[in-house]
Amino acid sequence: MxxxxxxxxxxxxxxxxxxxxxxxxxxxxxxxxxxxxxxxxxxxxxxxxxxxxxxxxxxxxxxxxxxxxxxxxxxxxxxxxxxxxxxxxxxxxxxxxxxxxxxxxxxxxxxxxxxxxxxxxxxxxxxxxxxxxxxxxxxxxxxxxxxxxxxxxxxxxxxxxxxxxxxxxxxxxxxxxxxxxxxxxxxxxxxxxxxxxxxxxxxxxxxxxxxxxxxxxxxxxxxxxxxxxxxxxxxxxxxxxxxxxxxxxxxxxxxxxxxxxxxxxxxxxxxxxxxxxxxxxxxxxxxxxxxxGKEVPEVNQPEGYNEFNPDRRCSEWSDKLPQIVGLDIPVSEMDTALTVMAEDGLTDELADKLKEDASRTVVLDSADANAIGHIKAFMFGMMNRGLRNPVVIRRDYSGLNDEQLVIAASIELGSLLLAGFADGLWIEAEGYQRQRLNDMALAILQAARLRISKTEFISCPGCGRTLYDLQSTLRDIKAATSHLKGLKIGVMGCIVNGPGEMADADYGYVGAAAGKISLYKGKECIEKNIPSAEAIEHLIALIKANGDWVEPEK
CATH class of the missing domain: 3.20.20.20 (Dihydropteroate synthase-like)
Structure with a gap:
């Protein structure tokens, strides 16, 4: 259990x-x-x-x-x-x-x-x-x-x-x-x-x-x-x-x-x-x-569930990237979905209703402080019963300020995405524009590496080893490359973790000595000791040489 x-x-x-x-x-x-x-x-x-x-x-x-x-x-x-x-x-x-x-x-x-x-x-x-x-x-x-x-x-x-x-x-x-x-x-x-x-x-x-x-x-x-x-x-x-x-x-x-x-x-x-x-x-x-939060009833973990690195749960939407209500799915289309509060549990009556129509979408919500626990328990219950209905996780963060909203949504939705549970996300928050909430949902999906919608920058925080002005350089690199959707660019202050952490990146910009930069393609160092004033220009040339550059829209 x-x-x-x-x-x-x-x-x-x-x-x-x-x-x-x-x-x-x-x-x-x-x-x-x-x-x-x-x-x-x-x-x-x-x-x-x-x-x-x-x-x-x-x-x-x-x-x-x-x-x-x-x-x-x-x-x-x-x-x-x-x-x-x-x-x-x-x-x-x-x-x-x-x-x-x-x-x-x-x-x-x-x-x-x-x-x-x-x-x-x-x-x-x-x-x-x-x-x-x-x-x-x-x-x-x-x-x-x-x-x-x-x-x-x-x-x-x-x-x-x-x-x-x-x-x-x-x-x-x-x-x-x-x-x-x-x-x-x-x-x-x-x-x-x-x-x-x-x-x-x-x-x-x-x-x-x-x-x-x-x-x-x-x-x-x-x-x-x-x-x-x-x-x-x-x-x-x-x-x-x-x-x-x-x-x-x-x-x-x-x-x-x-x-x-x-x-x-x-x-x-x-x-x-x-x-x-x-x-x-x-x-x-x-x-x-x-x-x-109120107590979450114990539930059997589904057979074959990998608690270290869970696969995405099989559903009628498994062939799609996770959807976002308000972007991929109009809010009005959710009127036909079955809305359920996770803490009410998966009753036999509800399970029978879902089994009758596996294509019927479940909008799974919670009003509990431990929404994560209740939603996980509900999802385990669905998996144990073999229910394949698509599940959209809905969370309402009305009343939170902007920082609280970002943190709460990232922790709750990120936890559930990494657990393999969401076919879709639906963020609500009174006073926020739908586009703002959609962008946040996309950023959470990208953080979980489930849906890529923009350039990803893998940049270190800087320390006493950093060999150039990291913050201003990162801003300049973002300004030049943030239109390259799906590309991962590492911006590293020194070589301690540089080539290693950038093994996951497509391109890397690494401090090599005071005022000198080395550029990487994956793990391979392509150019060494470029003067920092010229390094971004060289980075763009490297991206172009490898066919990964597109011109920004005007």
Whole structure:
């Protein structure tokens, strides 16, 4: 039986300085600075803006030992002002930077893809089982010194797996898959438990929302199987900016939080970092409201239902892209549909009526705070009875302001889309134009990768590693290419996740050095070290050379 009432996953609590996360603690909000870590004054000012917005934990990049050591100066300046917000060092490629940071900040984030293994070059390596086991031993040898420093200084550790930076070793055995991402995390977690180090938080992220959600669910199942209960940090990497970035983040983070998974979140936007916190707050406030819903009756999960990566439910509309009421379907046509409130349940009488005419559309609505749970239960009931009627999910968000509307619709509808349940979406909200609501529905469908209606920009939020003005560049790239429907363009500040996260993109624009840009077609670097002033022109030429350019409509 499936329990669809809202309840948090039970995790071990972890202290990060004064802040405890996991256990019975609230979902913690965090962000990351975009300043140079060598700029103490600028970093302190930005950290204070993040804290003023409601951030509880702040991360800074530490490329090398010099930056790691300067974290002590940033911390001391904050402590002198009475600010005790925990700081986190973000480490890639450089274990020595991690060792230096672990005595200076409250948490260190390492990436299993490049902490012991060398950075990926997309090289296939054929290991024997014995050779692979020897590589695993190297992880323990490399990680143990960091665990000892963290233990001595009561420093927490984040093991942060990114889809864009899996090692060639993992890729060679598992491929670029959720299974590989999960195993990358587990290899490090097993070492932590072997040496009784439990002050560990895990993140496992991707820019593709579906991949991110599936992978986190698989990680939770794998940890349960090994009796691990580490808290989870959630985020969608390279979500972009503006409303699309907010929608993509809310669909991914919100879908997992609604399942009770997640203890701390970061919304990654290509904007000033303090702009991320209000979005994170709106997500957690919506999730808190789920517990106010009335009880959802237990229901059998349909046989063959893949809870990690569900297929779209078979219906009379399965051959169509998900429809939008008001765009593909006039509102007037829904007069012939059967409108049902999910919390009323699927009665025998209703099931018989639907079975009589499998083409009759069901408009499934809910007035309950936990509409997600009630709608999922109703849909499971339909699947268990073999009912193939098309289902349009209708939600009315009247009374919400614009930000609340975007977040609520993205979490609710995104969760149901990723569960495979919707043949159509119908958003209502008093005071909003139909076109506005249609555009929002299309953006949610695109975030779930179920219907593509515009260019998708995979852009990182920027950090101290960023090698050009990310925000203005993203605006300029959007202005030049946003008419290229269906094209995916990556805009990345540096090479840490660049080529990897852009494996899902058609074209990539990546910071290569100060003022220099490299351009990619998929994973392949086509041009290196272009002056940034010329790089957008070169990007357009690359798109044209590959036949993907169309002229914008005048």
């Amino acid at each position: 499936k329990n669809l009432n809202y309840h948090r996953r039970s995790t071990w609590p972890v202290k990060v300085g004064k802040v405890e996360l996991g256990g019975d603690n609230p979902i913690r909000l965090q962000s990351m600075t975009s300043t140079s870590t060598m700029d103490s004054e600028g970093s302190v000012a930005q950290i204070k803006r993040i804290i003023d917005a409601g951030g509880e934990i702040v991360r800074l990049t530490a490329q090398g030992v010099r930056e790691a050591e300067n974290l002590a100066d940033i911390s001391s300046r904050l402590r002198a002002e009475g600010i005790d917000t925990p700081l986190v060092a973000d480490i890639h490629f450089n274990p020595r930077a991690a060792f230096a940071a672990a005595s200076r900040v409250e948490k260190v984030r390492i990436n299993p893809g490049n902490f012991v293994d060398p950075g990926r070059v997309f090289k296939k390596i054929d290991y024997t089982d014995e050779e692979y086991a020897a590589e695993i031993l190297k992880i323990e040898e490399g990680l143990l010194p960091l665990l000892e420093i963290c233990r001595e200084h009561s420093t927490a550790l984040r093991i942060g797996v990114n889809h864009g930076s899996l090692s060639d070793r993992i890729m060679s055995r598992y491929g670029d898959t959720p299974a590989g991402m999960v195993e990358s995390a587990l290899e490090f977690l097993r070492v932590c438990l072997k040496h009784d180090f439990r002050d560990v938080v895990i993140s496992i992220k991707a820019s593709n929302v579906g991949v991110m959600v599936e992978t986190v669910r698989r990680l939770v199942a794998a940890m349960d199987a090994e009796d691990m209960h580490f808290p989870l940090h959630l985020g969608v990497t390279e979500a972009g900016d503006a409303e699309d970035g907010r929608i993509k983040s809310a669909v991914g983070i919100g879908s997992l939080l609604a399942d009770g998974i997640g203890d701390t979140i970061r919304v990654s936007l290509s904007e000033e970092p303090e702009c991320e916190i209000p979005v994170a707050k709106a997500i957690t406030e919506f999730i808190d409201g789920l517990s106010n």
